[in-house]
Amino acid sequence: MKRTHLPLNGLRVLDAAARHLSFTRAADELAVTPAAVGQQIRALEDTLGTVLFRRTTRGLELTPEAEAGLGPLRDGFLQFEEAVRAMQAGQSSKSLTIAAPRDVTEKWLMPRLAAIAAADTDLRFVLLSADESVDFAQANLDLAVRWGDGPGAEEGEAIEADGMVTVSGLGGADTPIAWPGEPDAAAPVRVADAGLAVDAAAAGLGRATVPELIARADLASGRVVAVGDAQPSGQGYWLVAPLPQWRQKKVRALVEALAR
Template identity: 75%
Template sequence: MKRTHLPLNGLRVLDAAARHLSFTRAADELAVTPAAVGQQIRALEDTLGVVLFRRTAKGLELTPEGAAGLDALRAGFLQFEEAVRAMQAGQSSKTLTIAAPRDFTAKWLGARLAAYGRTDPELRFVLLGGDEELDFTQANLDLAIRLAEGPGEHEGAALGGTGHVVVGGPDAPDAAIGWPGSPAQDGTALVSVADAGLAIDAAAAGFGRACVPALLAEADLAAGRVTRVDDGPLSSRGYWLIAPTPQWRQKKVRALVAALLG
């Protein structure tokens, strides 16, 4: 019999019925009806081509054929349990591997991860650049942050809105600072930089004004490094926490997402 065709549900029912020698008590253990237990046993008998139980005056009785495989069956279930425990052991790890754009890590994420890390001395973070597409499995990622229109094919949660703000330093000239993806760049910029975080730094240095995601400018505005000159346009893109469903459901990832959203 091919491994993919193993009747695992039927074998599980066989184990319970053999221990109790009662379809009713097996049904109670498995949270199904006695009729469902009987159907599973009959289907298993058809698959194996043997009779597993007989009804006698004393009650339900295992046949020699049914008893012959029980020890190996129960050993197999114990190995299944060990395999599940081994797979779940990874969830006890408190190391989180996160990919995020470098400017987002510098301007917003880093300080929040540091604060979150202080809540549990066992927490560890591995931070990767997230400016390119990353394979979650290949990079062993738990979570990624993207400037995007949505989570795409993954699970996700939006961080803040999609608003932008125009910021400038003291006595900044009325000149644009350009960066790839800037929603408000008309004509030639006085200076062009690699990302929105560097655009904020350029504005603080006095090069001009930068239109950047409002979330990214929060810390610099609060510190007085730049001032808010104007509201920028809404964009279809915002910052998203994303991960495939298995990673998203990890306890450590859910806790981190809740902390970042909070």
């Protein structure tokens, strides 16, 4: 018999009926009718090609064939239960693996994770650097931060931010600082990401236009100042994960803590 064709429903009914030696009490346990129990047993007998129960003057009795299979069957159900517990264990785990661009991790994510961890000292974080889409299964990821106009193929929630902002250091130069999100071949300073652009502006090398989320902490500390008002953007940072990870309690709790 192929494993994929195991009559699991019928075997579950057999286990209940064998424990009670009563189709009626088995039906009560399984929340079905006695007739449905009888139908499942008959179908299982047809599938196995053997009789499982006999009716006698003393009531329902197991056949020797049914008796022979009950021990391994119940061991199998215990294995199923252990498998389910093992698969659910990840949801109660306090360890989360998160992928984000380097500058998002440094400027926004790590300070927020520190505050979250201070409130729950059992939490453990694994942080990976990822500027582009990552394979959640291969990297064993729980959550990722991505830049875009939506979550793409995954489930997601937008991180609130005020679009793009231009920043400069106190008394800094009035020349542009380029980075991949704001390319400028003529800029005298070019850096690898928005976080480094903020750092370059803070060092007095010029002005950088970056996502407000990246500049937020440096603006709040006075390390850089805003040049004009923040401008709306059709893109932003998103917390994303495939549906199975997104539904996990630990991931939902982290998303709620990060997004507020």
